[in-house]
Amino acid sequence: MVATVLRLRYRILGNTLARRPWQLVGFCFGIIWALGILAPVVSVLIGLSRLDDLAPVRAVAILGGSALLLGWIVGPLLIAGVDTTVDATKLATFPLTTRQVMTILTATGLTGIPGIATSIAALATLLLWVRSPLATLVAVPCIALAVLTCVIASRLASALSTGLGGNRRGRELVGTIVLVAVIFAGPLATGAVAALSNAGDVGAQFGHASVVLGWTPFGAAWAVPGDVAAGSYVTAALKFVIAAATVAVLWAAWHAALTRATVSPPRQTTRSVRPGRLGLFGVMPTGGVGATWARSLTGWLRDPRYLRQLIVAPLFPILFAFTGGVDGFMFAASPIFVAFVLCIAGYSDISYDGTAFASVLSSGIRGRQDRWGRILGAACVGVPLTIAIAVITAMIGGHASTLPAILGAALGLLLAGYGVTAVSSALIVTPVAAPGDSPFKTVPGQTFVSGLLVFVVLGACGLLAAPALIVGIMGMVGGDPAVGVAALAVGVLGGAVVTVAGVLIGGRTLERTAPDLLQRIKAFPVG
Template sequence: MVATVLKLRYRLLANTLARSPWQLVGFIFGMLGALWLLGAVVAGLVAVSILQGLDVIRAIAVVGGSALLLGWAFGPVIVSGSDGTVDGERLAPFPFSRRQLMVALTGTGLTGIPGIATTLAALSSIVLWVRWPAAAASALPMIAISVLTCVLVSRLITTLTTGFSGRRRGREIIGTIVIGLLIMTGPILTGVLGLLDAAGDLPARLGLAGTILGWTPIGAAWAVPGDVAAGAWLPALCKLAIAIGTLVALWFVWAWALQALTSSRPRRATKTVKSGALGLFGVMPTGGVGATWARSLTAWVRDPRYLRQLIFIPLFPALFAFTTGVDGVMFGASAVLVALILAVGGYADISYDGTAFASVLSSGVTGRADRWGRALAAASVGVPAIIVIAVAVAAISETWDRLPAVLGGALGLVLVGYGVSAVSSALVVVPVPRAGDSPFKTVPGQTFASGMLVFVVMGACLVLAAPALILAIIAMATASAPLGAVALLAGVIVGGAVIVGGVIVGGRVLDRSAPGLLQRIKAFPI
């Protein structure tokens, strides 16, 4: 049965690559990147085994293995998403026992590009122990345990974020929390390194980190060969027990999560409202602009796919406060970086409508009204958020003289972004997660080209907002308050002009392209 699942998985992959040349290009680049990374790892391990002593080798093995496990836990699902072609939900209708299902999913994890590259990299770590035959012999079973642990961790996290006992709200909350924690990885690592400063130079820090991680489930398996090489048999046995216990615990927890995912019914959330309660539709003006404004603003405040973009707002200042300090330039300009993220957030806004975009077409709303409504909804959230961030940063860093310049650059950039998005979203639709999907799930149909579109839109925003950005940079560099006021005025004027032009052009484009956009949305794989 496992062999059948693997054959079906690779048949699906081959068919997908045959249909989409750009996906084939992305797949080839992925393979080349894995090969390059594998070659670099092997070269580094060989150099370490020749040039370093046992203490450094033990530390590097444990720290590197721990980083590999954490990469499997969070890296693949954030960068590429989990494999949506073979998962527990899709295989649940078939007559698999739970053990067969888990073995099949583990096999698909081991035989993918990340699994193969990880296995080869882990096997190459044996070169670290060639001077100690007993350690090299013990490394083989520990490598098997380590690679299986990596795959099980990845599968467990994917199952939890996909299912969470069948509750959509739970998936959304977990996904948002995990993404926020990942964004804060930089400050966390900075704090850890600061604690290690007391240990002295780099080898001493590595040794301390390796010693600590070697007694945790994250690095225990990688610490066993080093203890064997040092003749520390009792610690080696203890860490072997930790590694095996971690693997067994992951298997049983994953079995529980998979059972919850495949056996429980999806729960529908229901809500009772008073008759005649229209929400934002009862507040906004009537007509096409008001209706689109209300519908889009409702999505911004309730749809997690939009809300996830807003978690960057408080995290950027916090990130730079930890890494560069409140007196740093990056902290002072964090409102501009937040504006850049929000500026490109709606570059393919219609994609989030899905097939419900048919209701927009049937309503008779003109393209220009649709463009104005979406831009006003985004601005209702983005502009106040940027102003609050800029004022808060200025208050914390006591740089009130820079506030007009920062506001000029940030508002100019985000307003220009709304204008550019008014045109780009009338031309482009891309596969996006469906409402309620895990944020880590691969979106079928995504290609290298669609992934590059966001950078094209970002470049257009930076070019069009250049007058305000240049004035803001000069004003902050020279601490010129009058020039900062000019930058603020330029940002509002340039941004407003781009929005007007974008709405006019985008509206005309949408009137012509709307049926084609709907047809392309319906053609996306589910």
């Protein structure tokens, strides 16, 4: 059964590459990338194998293996998305047990480009232990455990980030947690390296880190051959048990996750409300603007694809405080980065409507009303959040005198972004993740050109907000209260002008392009 699925997988891959030249180019770049990593890794291993001192060899093996496992967990989610060519959902309709599905998915993970490259690199570590025949012999099963740990851990992370027992809220929660963890991973690693560098001898600090990691699931399998080579047989046996237990625990957790995701029936995600309860639609003004306003604000407060923007944005002050301290310029300027994220959240707003955009067209709402309603919905959460972060960071950092300058730059960028997205979302629709999907899942139909459109919109936002940004930064650096007040005035007034102009232009554009936008949305492939 495994061989059959693998043949089907590679036949699908071959057909896809034959039909889509750009995917073939990307596949070739993937092979070149893997070879480009393997060459220096093997060279380093050859150099280490010639050292007489065993300590640096053991440290490099453990630290490198730990980094490899972390890369397998985070890398596919962050860089390439979850590969859905062969996944548990597609195999669930076949008469296969969960254990068979797991075996198939493990085999596909091992036979992909990352799996093959990892296996070759892991086998190359045998060069480190040629000085000890017993250590070389023990390293073989340890390498198998280490590679299996990488693949199974990656599959478990994918299963958790894409669904829990068919529960949409579970998928949304886990996906958001993984997203936040990924965002914090870089600064945490940077801070850890900085702490090690400031602690004295970097080599000694990394040696201590390798000793600790050798007793964890991350580095236990890689530490066993080194302990055998050093004559620490009892320690090696204990770490081998940890490595084997890690594979067993990961396998069991993955089994439970797949059982819930593919066997358990989908759970009801709707809820009942009392008759007459209209939510925000009963609070907002009537008419086209009010109805669109209520619908947009409901999306910002309940749709996880919007909520993730509100979760990610406040993390900027935390990240900058961690990396540069609360006295640094980046911490003070973090509200500008918050505005930067929020201002482009609706650059292809209609894409999130999906085919439901047909109801907007059938309602007879004018383009200008639709633009105002969407902007008001976004502003109800974006403006208060930006102001609150600006005030809080100013109080914590002790730079209250520059608050007007910071607010001017941030609000100018935010309002200018609303104006730009009022036009861009009347022109651009792109494939987006479905409600409840993982934020890391590859969305079918996305292209390189559609990805570049984001940077075009960002450039337009920065260009139109340039006066507010320049005056605001001058006020922050100089600390002159008069310049700060000027920055606030320029930001609010200039941003308001851009917003109004964007609504007028975007409204007329939407009335002309709306039928074409709906047709393009319907043509998007379904993931």
